[in-house]
Amino acid sequence: MLSKKVSQITPSYTIGISTKVKALKQEGKTIVDLSIGEPDFFIPEKATERGVEAFHTNQTKYDLVPGLITLREAIVEKLKSENGVLYTPSDIVVSSGAKHAITNSLLAILDQGDEVILPVPYWTSYPEMIKICGGVPVLLQTNKTDQFKMTLESLKAHHTTKTKMLFINNPSNPTGAVYTKEELIPIVNYCIDNGIYILSDEIYERICYTDSFTSIPSISEAAKANTILINGLSKSAAMTGLRIGYTASSPEIAKAIATIQGHLVSHPSLASQWAGVGALTESKTEIDQMVAVYKSRREALIKQLNTMKGIEYITPDGAFYLYLNIGSIKEHVAFEGAFSLKVCDDLLNDYNLAVVPGIAFGTDDYIRLSYATELSLVQEGLKRIETYLQSKLNA
Ligand SMILES: Cc1ncc(COP(=O)(O)O)c(C=O)c1O
Structure with missing residues (x-):
């Protein structure tokens, strides 16, 4: 059964x-x-080159669970130069796609029955991922007039004693809406003040047509400590099939995520990780x-x-x-x-x-x-x- x-x-x-x-x-x-x-x-030419080179140079064995150090350093540099937020390689865990980065994060944070607030419309896998990891998705309806972005009032209305996490997908799949910094600050501060973790899925951040995108951890030190940032190379570098995603978080959460990943998949394919290095460092x-x-x-x-x-x-x-x-x-x-x-x-x-x-x-x-x-x-x-x-x- x-x-x-x-x-x-x-x-x-x-x-x-x-x-x-x-x-x-x-x-x-x-x-x-x-x-x-x-x-x-x-995929970018240099990503292909680096990936193929990995096979030729026998980079095909087990490596570090949180990901190649060269790739994590490249991610740290990207987050600093493009998103204005300072991490160290030990804050980063590279996973098999952003989907995997999200489920790793949920497994690290949720206990059975914990509530996760999910603004609607949501990316189709979120509610199912939350349920798989023992959580309860709490749907927060947004309005067309607010471009389907949540407001502080709507967040407060869905906050209960069981709330453990809030999902924000910025830019959004499916609407393409992008939150401004002014819209994010009250939401982020409310979560910090009330011990609600933020899972900020920024996988589309590189594909943005306005200047108003703000990466949540860049808002403040407290925002950084309270947020698990999700990103990856599937969308920005067209690397969907190579399955490279990552989390950036506090060292404590990163360690928990790495422990989980270590037992489930060890680490993503090494050749894909080298392709990721090529995409991040030589393909702008x-x-x-x-x-x-x-x-x-x-x-x-x-x-x-x-x-x-x-x-x-x-x-x-x-x-x-x-x-x-x-x-x-x-x-x-x-x-x-x-x-x-x-x-x-x-x-x-x-x-x-x-x-x-x-x-x-x-x-x-x-x-x-x-x-x-x-x-x-x-x-x-x-x-x-x-x-x-x-x-x-x-x-
Ligand atoms: C919002 C969002 N997050 C995460 C993902 C998953 O990305 P990946 O293919 O890297 O697992 C997608 C894919 O469509 C997405 O739209």
């Missing part, structure tokens, strides 16, 4: 969609797939170029969205997603269960377009599409959405 825990876990919607897409492709259909948050770039120009491409796609897509009827969107200040409100057709669509699932099924089956239902992020009137893919494909995707919406509105 399977565990009670596993019966409470919802399978990943995004993985479910990619499975359907693969099946349709095998049937010979051509699908415009905007469902995955995966950069369409090669290439990464800047990727960000510039996302930015120009974003501008073109916003122009297109502004011509579309029946759709509302949030201008993304970071990441590479469009979060589209398609609630205008709700009364014209027959559905059982989740509305956004039905819309995504229609788009996939009738329009050969794969996007992710908003229900995966806790907001059912929305769909998410990724523009980490060729612009012409995304533009074609938006056209198909428009045709679908019009067919419903005019029916």
Whole structure:
């Protein structure tokens, strides 16, 4: 018999969609797939070189559990020069992707039944990760008028004696919203004053179109001590398959995370870690170029969205997603269960377009599409959405 825990876990919607897409492709259909948050770039040249070199120089054995010292030094330098926060290598634990960095952190902090406040919309894996690690996700509804950012008042309203942690995803997947420093300070100070740890997932921080991004630990020494920073190379350096993420935290938490990781996976693949060194120390120009491409796609897509009827969107200040409100057709669509699932099924089956239902992020009137893919494909995707919406509105 399977565990009670596993019966409470919802399978990943995004993985479910990619499975359907693969099946349709095998049937010979051509699908415009905007469902995955995966950069369409090669990894930086120097990352490839360093990774390949690792194989040739026999860097293929066990190494330090928290990660290669050279990589941790490179991460420390990145956090100092790009995010204005000072760590030492012993504060860093390199893990197999940011997902792993998050679950390591939850295992280090949560006891059974501890509450974790999660602003909605949330990245789809967060609630399930919290449950897997014995915690209870407490959903904090945000408002479109606040660009889906939480406020101090809403945080206070969800704080109980069981609250152990707050998740902040900045820039946000799915909305692309970026908190300003002024918005963060009261939230961060409230958490410090009330012994609530912050898990700050900043994996999209490098893909940001405003100057207003602030890394939470850079706010103050107390903010740094109270925060587990999550970042990695999957998005910024297009290294999704190489699985390099990391935590930066107080030495005490870092030690706990390393102890857990030591028993579960030891450390991520060494060749991937060397590729990470190449990405962090020798690939700035290439990464800047990727960000510039996302930015120009974003501008073109916003122009297109502004011509579309029946759709509302949030201008993304970071990441590479469009979060589209398609609630205008709700009364014209027959559905059982989740509305956004039905819309995504229609788009996939009738329009050969794969996007992710908003229900995966806790907001059912929305769909998410990724523009980490060729612009012409995304533009074609938006056209198909428009045709679908019009067919419903005019029916
Ligand atoms: C907000 C957020 N955090 C973490 C991750 C996981 O990153 P990784 O692929 O490095 O595990 C993702 C991936 O989509 C994400 O969107």
